[in-house]
Amino acid sequence: MLIDESKCIGCGNCLDYCPMNAIALDGDVAKIDQAECVECSVCLRAQCCPTDAFYRPPLSYPRTLAWFFSDPASTHPSTEIPGRGTEEMKTNEITGRFPPGYAGIAIELGRPGIGTRFREVEKVARAMAEFGVEFEAQNPVTALMTDPKTGALPSEIHDLKVLSAIVEFAVELPLVPRILERLQELAPAIKTVFSVDLAVRCREDGSSPVEGMSLPFSLSLNGKTNVGLGRPRHN
Ligand code: SF4
Ligand code: SF4
Structure with missing residues (x-):
């Protein structure tokens, strides 16, 4: 992600939106640390810039990977x-x-x-x-x-x-x-x-097959139930 410095008015609105803390003011303009920016697009999606200064230039490999791994869209x-x-x-x-x-x-x-x-x-x-x-x-x-x-x-x-x-x-x-x-x-x-x-997969009686195992971490048990959102292909 880049900031068009000719549009930036240095208002600082964008700074708190970046989850990687990659945006900082440098004098009167904001700049993005490219080594820390993960191309997550939060700054763009948030529409936090009053002058629309954010833009993504065409990305090439391996930078494209940052985008694929960081932007859920x-x-x-x-x-x-x-x-x-x-x-x-x-x-x-x-x-x-x-x-x-x-x-x-x-x-x-x-x-x-x-x-x-x-x-x-x-x-x-x-x-x-x-x-x-x-x-x-x-x-x-x-x-x-x-x-x-x-x-x-x-x-x-x-x-x-x-x-x-x-x-x-x-x-x-x-x-x-x-x-x-x-x-x-x-x-x-x-x-x-x-x-x-x-x-x-739980046993028929609902118990977990890892119960009773000696594990180095304590487990936080979470359940998820298939409520018909897809037809199981295997039993
Ligand atoms: S794309 Fe994500 S990491 Fe990069 S500057 Fe915008 S909010 Fe920060
Ligand atoms: S919100 Fe826009 S104008 Fe304000 S500092 Fe950030 S990039 Fe510059």
């Missing part, structure tokens, strides 16, 4: 889905991607206010690849990997900052404690915040 060309993760993980699982005996795991790096560089995403992906996990093909981070066996991402995107990105895969349940332990061990080396989603 954009769609990833690699996966043709908007947002950062797959629908099955985030909302309404109808595909049977997480069958009984398996857990879906999503590691969400970055948040408004801090974001994440792909270097941090790669650290997590490489650590998970050591378990031989198969990364979710429909996930946009997986689509970027130069080698899904190692979790490697292209070196030219390591410094690129995005609002957030999700590393996603499914594993057999017995592997869950070791994966979480590895993430806990890795956490001090990750230069952003991350959260971990664990998606499992």
